[in-house]
Amino acid sequence: xxxxxxSANFIAKASIVGLVLVVGSLLGxxxxxxxxxxxxxxxxVREQPIQFSHQHHVxxxxxxxxxxxxxxxxxxxxxxxxxxxxxxxxxxxxITSPYLEPVRSSxxxxxxxxxxxxxxxxxxAYFNHSVHVKKGVGCETCHGRVDKMPLMLQENxxxxxxxxxxxxxxxxxxxxxSEIYTMGYRPAESQAVVGARLMKEYHVNPRTSCSTCHR
Amino acid sequence: MADAHASxxxxxxxxxxxxHSFESVTGSISEIVLTQKPTKGWFLGLTIGFALLxxxxxxxxxxxxxxxxxxxxxxxxxxxxxxxxxxxxxxIGHAGTLISAILLLFRQQxxxxxxxxAEAMTLFAVACAALFPLLHTGRPWLSAFWLFPYPNTxxxxxxxxxxxxxxVFAVSTYxxxxxxxxxxxxxxxxxxLRDRATSPVQRTIYGALAMGWRGSAMHWQRYExxxxxxxxxxxxxxxxxxxxxxxxxxxxxxxxxxxxxFPPYFVAGAIYSGxxxxxxxxxxxxxxxxxxDFITMHHIHNMAKVMLVTGLIVSYGYMNEAFFAWYSGNxxxxxxxxxxxxxxxxxxxxxxxxxxxxxxxLFWFRKVRDNIGLLFVLSIxxxxxxxxxxxxxxxxxxxxxxxxxxxxxxxxxxxxxxMYFGTIGLFVxxxxxxxxxxxxxxxxxxxxxxxxxxxxxxxxxxx
Numbered sequence: 001x002x003x004x005x006x007s008a009n010f011i012a013k014a015s016i017v018g019l020v021l022v023v024g025s026l027l028g029x030x031x032x033x034x035x036x037x038x039x040x041x042x043x044x045v046r047e048q049p050i051q052f053s054h055q056h057h058v059x060x061x062x063x064x065x066x067x068x069x070x071x072x073x074x075x076x077x078x079x080x081x082x083x084x085x086x087x088x089x090x091x092x093x094x095i096t097s098p099y100l101e102p103v104r105s106s107x108x109x110x111x112x113x114x115x116x117x118x119x120x121x122x123x124x125a126y127f128n129h130s131v132h133v134k135k136g137v138g139c140e141t142c143h144g145r146v147d148k149m150p151l152m153l154q155e156n157x158x159x160x161x162x163x164x165x166x167x168x169x170x171x172x173x174x175x176x177x178s179e180i181y182t183m184g185y186r187p188a189e190s191q192a193v194v195g196a197r198l199m200k201e202y203h204v205n206p207r208t209s210c211s212t213c214h215r
Numbered sequence: 216m217a218d219a220h221a222s223x224x225x226x227x228x229x230x231x232x233x234x235h236s237f238e239s240v241t242g243s244i245s246e247i248v249l250t251q252k253p254t255k256g257w258f259l260g261l262t263i264g265f266a267l268l269x270x271x272x273x274x275x276x277x278x279x280x281x282x283x284x285x286x287x288x289x290x291x292x293x294x295x296x297x298x299x300x301x302x303x304x305x306x307i308g309h310a311g312t313l314i315s316a317i318l319l320l321f322r323q324q325x326x327x328x329x330x331x332x333a334e335a336m337t338l339f340a341v342a343c344a345a346l347f348p349l350l351h352t353g354r355p356w357l358s359a360f361w362l363f364p365y366p367n368t369x370x371x372x373x374x375x376x377x378x379x380x381x382x383v384f385a386v387s388t389y390x391x392x393x394x395x396x397x398x399x400x401x402x403x404x405x406x407x408l409r410d411r412a413t414s415p416v417q418r419t420i421y422g423a424l425a426m427g428w429r430g431s432a433m434h435w436q437r438y439e440x441x442x443x444x445x446x447x448x449x450x451x452x453x454x455x456x457x458x459x460x461x462x463x464x465x466x467x468x469x470x471x472x473x474x475x476x477f478p479p480y481f482v483a484g485a486i487y488s489g490x491x492x493x494x495x496x497x498x499x500x501x502x503x504x505x506x507x508d509f510i511t512m513h514h515i516h517n518m519a520k521v522m523l524v525t526g527l528i529v530s531y532g533y534m535n536e537a538f539f540a541w542y543s544g545n546x547x548x549x550x551x552x553x554x555x556x557x558x559x560x561x562x563x564x565x566x567x568x569x570x571x572x573x574x575x576x577l578f579w580f581r582k583v584r585d586n587i588g589l590l591f592v593l594s595i596x597x598x599x600x601x602x603x604x605x606x607x608x609x610x611x612x613x614x615x616x617x618x619x620x621x622x623x624x625x626x627x628x629x630x631x632x633x634m635y636f637g638t639i640g641l642f643v644x645x646x647x648x649x650x651x652x653x654x655x656x657x658x659x660x661x662x663x664x665x666x667x668x669x670x671x672x673x674x675x676x677x678x
Binding site: 003004008009012027030031034035040157159160161162163164165168 | 359365366367368369370371409418419422423426427
């Protein structure tokens with residue numbers, strides 16, 4: 001007596017292939033899902049209280065990064081400028097622009113602008129901004145071509161493998177301290193030579209033990 | 216015990232009582248699944264097991280919500296019930312693999328009656344065991360990257376030099392191979408159930424599981440090859456899995472753990488406790504399901520003898536540990552041994568010695584091996600002894616560490632016990648479902664034990 005239709009033969013064989021495919025795609029999903037920008041926000045523009053253009057201020061006007069991010073070289077945190085920094089110029093130019101009303105009202109009411117933080121490391125990771133600058137890591141290396149970003153976005157994944165890529169082999173990214181704030185920097189000699197020399201000169205010994213960052 | 220006189224005049228113990236035919240073997244094993252109504256005893260057993268299983272779910276939920284602080288583990292006793300129970304369960308599983316693989320390769324015919332439920336026992340024990348290392352991480356959803364090497368976004372791999380990662384591979388390989396072996400062994404019997412099924416639902420389910428088995432000569436030829444290959448794959452696992460489990464301890468440098476004798480001593484202990492569990496299960500099963508014709512006194516005797524041998528190896532391990540603690544001349548080793556024997560957990564040590572080195576000597580006596588009731592009690596006592604062994608190894612080595620200021624006692628909490636008895640509930644529930652829905656004795660292999668099947672025996676003898 002036949003319990004199953006003849007198609008059962010085909011279904012049985014197809015299910016073996018199907019199982020391999022399903023398991024394979026699940027594993028693929030598991031290993032790639034965390035790299036989607038949907039998960040890690042890489043290169044995703046976030047809405048800010050004012051659509052501030054780094055491109056305009058850096059490339060067109062030529063402001064130095066440190067004019068606003070004053071503690072980049074000295075503190076764990078590069079710093080977000082207070083409204084007063086904006087008002088240094090904007091009390092004189094574009095003073096009636098409705099676009100800048102949030103800045104003026106912030107200044108009037110003495111209430112900070114609530115910027116949305118783009119480069120936000122998780123709280124369980126210790127990070128010191130100044131030491132990276134001191135050891136020859138350029139702004140561009142982590143933050144990308146800020147001078148070409150009309151709206152700020154997170155250039156890199158900020159995931160641990162990205163940190164370790166440099167911590168395990170910093171020579172591939174180091175640049176002279178004089179070039180830290182340069183956008184579009186090209187090394188004069190090959191990066192391998194420059195990197196190795198700077199590692200010695202700046203005493204770059206990045207550690208990769210767990211407690212270096214997870215204190 | 217009845218013995219059979221073969222034509223060559225050699226006396227062979229019976230692995231099946233006389234008077235059985237193909238039909239009677241097939242009928243009496245398959246009717247348990249197909250036509251018998253489950254008894255009150257079955258419902259009672261399942262209810263108890265299921266109630267304990269609910270306790271396990273509660274304990275796991277509380278663990279995930281609150282954290283491993285609900286357990287008694289704390290510095291310096293960082294490993295306690297979680298690892299004790301893991302090693303205990305994994306050890307129990309070993310008898311199933313030994314019976315199904317090594318005894319098959321050695322052509323020990325008596326394995327035939329007990330291999331099916333012993334393999335099931337292995338699978339269920341491994342399931343219980345696997346829960347503990349996963350849950351003792353406290354965050355099992357993160358275990359994926361703690362345990363398995365996969366390309367993750369942290370740029371990290373597990374520490375391949377650690378025996379803990381070897382353990383992951385040993386146990387997962389063990390679970391996979393055991394499951395395959397068990398299922399492949401079931402296929403001809405599933406086909407038998409399909410053919411004898413009375414309802415269309417039974418027929419469809421067993422039919423799908425039988426994967427189109429028709430019992431043709433070609434099927435059998437391929438089947439025997441596959442089964443032998445799987446037996447060959449499983450054989451090293453009997454030794455390797457518990458060896459790797461013992462590395463979890465012996466690769467560390469803690470006095471009481473750092474001992475060369477650990478791998479053979481752990482493997483012997485595993486088989487010892489495994490056979491005790493097989494006896495604990497076989498004795499009631501053969502009584503309540505009237506299987507005394509298939510699980511004869513010959514089987515019971517053999518299992519008791521295996522327990523005697525492995526029990527003696529384990530006892531040798533205890534002597535070896537004590538001897539080398541003294542012989543090393545190392546203060547820390549000597550202190551550990553003295554503390555283990557006469558310290559606050561001395562009662563556990565002496566209880567364990569009196570069971571595993573003392574009580575096991577009873578198996579020397581034929582009268583003891585003939586006494587089914589006593590054997591049942593002893594099999595449970597042995598498993599208590601083997602649990603105590605892991606307790607002594609883990610807790611007494613940890614609770615007096617190198618820094619006297621951190622010395623502390625370990626007290627299990629009620630959640631430790633809920634979890635432990637919960638896994639027993641999981642084991643019991645799975646086992647009761649197994650004996651209800653699958654043939655607990657291999658029908659087709661039992662058929663080869665019947666005199667009708669011995670037509671070509673002379674040829675085999677000539678080999």
